[in-house]
Amino acid sequence: MKQLVCMKITPKVDQIKFDEQKKTIIREGVENEINEADKNALEAALSIKDALGGTVTVLSMGPPSFEPYLKLAIAMGADDAILLSDRSFAAADTFATSRVLAAGIKKTGPFELVFCGEASSDGSTEQVPSSVAQWLDTPQVTYAKDVKIENSKIVARRVVTGGYETIESPLPVLVSVELGCNTPRFPDFRRKRWAEKEFKLTVWNLQDLGLVQSEVGAQGSRTIVKETKSLPTPTRKNEFVTGSPQEIAKKLAIIIKEAKSKNN
Numbered sequence: 001m002k003q004l005v006c007m008k009i010t011p012k013v014d015q016i017k018f019d020e021q022k023k024t025i026i027r028e029g030v031e032n033e034i035n036e037a038d039k040n041a042l043e044a045a046l047s048i049k050d051a052l053g054g055t056v057t058v059l060s061m062g063p064p065s066f067e068p069y070l071k072l073a074i075a076m077g078a079d080d081a082i083l084l085s086d087r088s089f090a091a092a093d094t095f096a097t098s099r100v101l102a103a104g105i106k107k108t109g110p111f112e113l114v115f116c117g118e119a120s121s122d123g124s125t126e127q128v129p130s131s132v133a134q135w136l137d138t139p140q141v142t143y144a145k146d147v148k149i150e151n152s153k154i155v156a157r158r159v160v161t162g163g164y165e166t167i168e169s170p171l172p173v174l175v176s177v178e179l180g181c182n183t184p185r186f187p188d189f190r191r192k193r194w195a196e197k198e199f200k201l202t203v204w205n206l207q208d209l210g211l212v213q214s215e216v217g218a219q220g221s222r223t224i225v226k227e228t229k230s231l232p233t234p235t236r237k238n239e240f241v242t243g244s245p246q247e248i249a250k251k252l253a254i255i256i257k258e259a260k261s262k263n264n
Helices: 036-052 064-076 094-108 128-136 189-197 245-263
Strands: 002-006 009-011 032-034 055-061 080-084 113-117 140-150 153-160 163-170 173-177 202-204
Touching: 002 036, 002 094, 002 128, 032 036, 032 064, 036 055, 036 064, 036 113, 036 140, 036 173, 055 064, 055 094, 064 080, 064 189, 080 094, 094 128, 113 128, 128 140, 128 173, 140 163, 153 173
Parallel strands: 002 055, 002 113, 055 080, 080 202, 113 173, 140 173
Antiparallel strands: 009 032, 140 153, 153 163
């Protein structure tokens, strides 16, 4: 069972800021972390590996500074990690990003399963998993709550209004998992020390993937950000009620009555 996990390294949510001139997220000088939904994707793959054997390879697109986070994925149980890194990949939208990820997956050879998180905490478009599946010409299952293999098929459960739906698909298939669908395991500290000292990260650039510059990064993107806005933090109306307990009760009754009439 050969599995791959697409993993994005994102700025910590409380540190996300935008460059008003470039219309891009500021990634310099901020702390990064493995995207939370992608941790769930990794855990889903590792659970299947625990049950059926095989390998799990983590695949990420980004600068060389992402290496420690991919080694953390190795410490969590992944067998290998590949970084797709080239300056020409910068400023990519979901179209160009998915193209690069799909090229990386194809380069690894035949596979049974590709896992993705449902969305990234910085972009939150939820477009990349489905786009990667399109580039791979592979069936896809999105927003899966839990995933297992039965009779050489994938069986995934997805939450819908009023209950669940169960989806089956032949292999190979791409699955995006719901944020929080499982509890990612802690890194093994002995494996973490080994990864930090001895693990050799595979790095593929534009030429390695067989792509050209016009297909990736800003040039290969189909969308642009024309404007960014900072929305003010919403505030709640405050009103202090004073008086005796009886007076306060009467005033509160009037306030509640008025609020209900406005909402109706």
